[in-house]
Amino acid sequence: MTEYDRFEAFTFAGQQETARLGLDNNKLFPLALKPAEGWNPTLDESIQTIKKLSESGEIFDRLREHGGAVLIRGLPIKTPQEYSDVAHAFGFPAHEEVGRPPLRTVLAKNIKTANEGPPELPIWPHNEYGWSRINPSWLTFACLHTPESGGETPIISSLGLAAALKERAPEFVEKLLHKGVKYVYRYGLEDVKSNTGTSVLGAYGQHVKPGDDKEVVRQKIEKEVRRHSNRFEWHEDGSLSVTHIVPIIRKHEDTGLPTWFGNLTSAWGRSKYHGATEPPYRGDDDSYHPPPEYGDGTPIEKEYLDLALSLAESLQVLVKWQLGDIVLIDNYAVMHSRSPWTGRRTVLAGLWDDSRKRISDYPQSENFLNSN
Template identity: 25%
Template sequence: MATGLGPADSPVIDLGPVATVVVETPLESAEHWLARHRTWLREAVTEHGALLVRGLGLDGRAAVAAGVGALVDAPFVEREGFAHREVYGPGVYSSAEWADYLPMCMHHEVSYARNFPGLMMFGCLAAGESGGEIEVADAAAIAQALPADLVAGFRSAGWQLTRNYYPESGLSWQDAFGTADRAGVEAHCAAGGLTWEWGPEGELKTRQRQSALLTHPRTGRTAWFNQIAFLSRWTLDPAIREYLLDEYGDDGLPFDTAYGDGRPLDAETVSLINATYEAHARTVQWGAGDLLVVDNMSTAHSRRPFTGHREVVVAMGDPADRAECH
């Protein structure tokens, strides 16, 4: 099924599993094409949640960065990150370092923080030999599909994220917060509603409570917007979970989630959330040169395990504030 949006010269969207537009004969740079269709593209992403632009001809990191600059209102600079990324420019990064044999489960980028990117862009430079596909899921559909009592419980209590920063397991606090100044970290935490605790050897523990559902300011739809399952101990590979528990103890895991009032989550609840995501997952079929644009609030994303060389440039833009999304 195909549809058109906007003026007559707008591209035509193929409404397959993931809304897709094909650049048939690119006679200009990706940056210029995206700039020329900017308003239409942004409206399409809001309507469909995610839009794949095929045939754009992205041929390097600089091309992705330039194209992203043509689309976003402002870059989003990541803080409180979880995995190492190379920085290619303001709000432009490598994909997170994550073992290629492990899936990266469904999540919304930086959805544990007060401020998060409203728009995510993924530029494919090399798709890998096998696997590695990005999958997306409609967050409003997830909210409707989860059991009503589960949603009501999280709507009432919210959810809590506890982090312990270890340079050997994820990111050091210096890398995560982009500063080696403790006062700067504390100021960021205070502004974002995090509590913090310094250990005797300079280690850092933080806790933060957020709402589990947000209302999209442009669509009015209620989204299941969080990382309750993704950052839970129960989503970890069992062997990795046992290693981390042996190494750091029950309260020292690099990350873990709970109900907002501190009640622990059980494995069954986390498994149900992940299974609901899987049931609603749509696979992005893409290749080198393509760009996937995602509304971060309305659409969760994941990554399948892969083999071979895979390079994806990730960009974050349009900073959003949770306070404006209730």
């Protein structure tokens, strides 16, 4: 009996066939596992089983076959520390965030609130830090409190979206390959009520100390910004704009397939929701939400922005949380978003790196990458 046999697969509404997503098999996305009948694991048994499955590579083989995500249900995870212990069993090194749009609070080792934006605000499909040159390879989420209603975490195949766009709008895919995408994030002096509501200091002030004068503060912030972008601008009101030009159609090394890796759909969804699709792009929440552009600064056609968002939403699978659920996501193969909710909802996140290079770029992207 292998460690994998201690779990059994189950199905839930909305799972999708991987053949539809461009994979060369016909399994269900995501993989869903629960303890096999007769096994009621303790926390330590859960940790040791996941650790053995990870060290053998078996869980990652299964995850890849199923499109890049696995939901494990039925483990006795009730606290941030217990979630941290289980998540570390996958064996990943922790990811260091550079430039942090959402508000997060650390609750245990390498475990944070997923996003502290208001519950009535949705979050649209995105890859974590898909707008940056520095991004995590893997994500984990766990549920410690289920809401009264809503609050699902939709997950979306980036592989499926890349395939669908190539079929529906091949000219758009070619433009993206050759130009990349330009994102602009503007950070104010104060945190605001928004799902991108961190401030200048919240995003880049990790090394600022009490007593630092204004010039020292600015130097420390700029040093942190330059870790992933040399394009930034200070404004008269003290806010800071940081520009990122990055590829979005990339090669997923584990499958060899094209993948959509970015935040174009979330940025566009947010711009539309907040009424910020036209200059100066300041929305009804008092935050800036400029829509993404091509990497050369030309506007992305709105019909393409709408198509990418609608296709992403058509591919989503809703994870309806139960207490103790943990989800492992390949950030380079799967996007995620968030549905509004009522009541108390606690879903915590972990961001993780990998020693392997798991994503690369196509030759068509070399020109704009070399110029940036």
